[in-house]
Amino acid sequence: MxxxxxxxxxxxxxxxxxxxxxxxxxxxxxxxxxxxxxxxxxxxxxxxxxxxxxxxxxxxxxxxxxxxxxxxxxxxxxxxxxxxxxxxxxxxxxxxxxxxxxxxxxxxxxxxxxxxxxxxRFRPAVQEWLDRQAALGGWFTARADWLAAVFTADTASPYAASPWRREHGALWDVGPHALSVLLPVLGDVVEVTAAHGPGDTTQLFLRHDRGAASSLTLSLTAPPAAAGVTVELRGDHGVATLPADDGEGxxxxxxxxxxxxxxxxxxxxxxxxxPRFALRVTQLLAQAGHLTLRRETP
Missing domain, CATH: 3.40.50.720 (NAD(P)-binding Rossmann-like Domain)
Known part of the structure; x- marks a missing residue:
């Protein structure tokens, strides 16, 4: 090609x-x-x-x-x-x-x-894990923390000069990653609640159509020592955790x-x-962004 x-x-x-x-x-x-x-x-x-x-x-x-x-x-x-x-x-x-x-x-x-x-979604270990958890089902709740130090002082991220990241923050940058691993396991989202945290941090609380609830904490302004990614599912089969980054880049x-x-x-x-899946992700991000903006307005 x-x-x-x-x-x-x-x-x-x-x-x-x-x-x-x-x-x-x-x-x-x-x-x-x-x-x-x-x-x-x-x-x-x-x-x-x-x-x-x-x-x-x-x-x-x-x-x-x-x-x-x-x-x-x-x-x-x-x-x-x-x-x-x-x-x-x-x-x-x-x-x-x-x-x-x-x-x-x-x-x-x-x-x-x-x-x-x-x-x-293009890391084999992650995709295999997602397929396995989706097949198991019975998930009660999930937690996803996607924390980066892109805009934290004294970091040298190549993406710190990105105007769209600076304007739209973690919700639009790392939010798609979190949704891309939660939706295949827990199903589509039927209710969204959103709130601001420190810096550009956004917290989302989702209810899924298969009955589970999930919470997401997204940030590009986390302290470097606190940065990292964690996804944890809890349900009938116990606790399942997203495979760690294998460092392949x-x-x-x-x-x-x-x-x-x-x-x-x-x-x-x-x-x-x-693109249809990416459109659904965009719809959820836009809904969350609207909620956080609306709540900032006196």
Whole structure:
């Protein structure tokens, strides 16, 4: 599959470019970015072509991987889908429900394959764990803590300069990760309550359609010593905990997402992490964001 990369930021450099360049079944067709000099530098590093026109790169590819801010991703995704190109998208799919629905509708209308890269869903140990817990059922409650120190003083995160993360915070950055592992096990959400904590911390309290309740604590401003990810399920079978990070980094997971995209394109069967799933995640994030904003208003 010929795949082009739209985006040149830290995530594109850290994950997408090495994943595409090192995938044995991918022809890395080129790079486009909003900063031509960054596209030229990234393309030179991986011996591919820098494009000044995004549509030209789309035309030269069978699929495109998007490593762009969620307010930029939807329009380019829709254009690529309408051009008949398969899509490897990033989370969150968009920052509004309307934009996320536009992407999902464009993919359906064009009958192209699309996979949204919820990182943990492409780690085999995590996916096996999710499948096992979903099959067991009987879960009473769940807790997910997704705490990072991106905006904490004295940290050197490459994402600290991200305007959309700074504006929208943990709810939109790490919230999709938490929802991506809770929804397959506990089912869809039928009720959302949200509250603010310190910094950008958001706490969500969810009721699921299979009867379970879950709580999420999300932050990009946690103290470094407190940062980490924990997901814990409690129910009829006792306590189950999400497998620990194996330290492999995002590149192998992204290559598996490429494989999933190729499989979806070959078979015509949607992947579980498709734009419709990402749209539902966006709807829940938007609902939670509305609740927290409303409660801040005197």
């Amino acid at each position: 010929r795949i082009g990369l739209l985006g040149t930021g830290p995530w594109a450099r850290r994950a997408h470019a090495p994943a595409l360049a090192g995938h044995p079944d991918v022809e890395f067709t080129g790079v486009w970015g909003r900063r031509p000099e960054a596209a030229a530098a990234l393309a030179e590093e991986y011996a591919t072509t820098a494009y000044r026109d995004a549509d030209a790169l789309v035309a030269a590819s069978d699929a495109v991987a998007l490593a762009l801010p969620p307010d930029v991703q939807p329009d380019l995704a829709v254009r690529a889908a309408r051009a008949g190109r398969h899509l490897l998208l990033d989370k969150p799919l968009a920052l509004t429900v309307e934009q996320a629905r536009r992407v999902a509708d464009a993919v359906d209308d064009a009958q192209v394959a699309a996979v949204v890269f919820f990182t943990l 995002p590149v192998p997971a992204l290559r598996r997402a490429v494989d999933a995209l190729a499989e979806a394109a070959r078979t015509g069967r949607p992947h579980p992490c498709d």
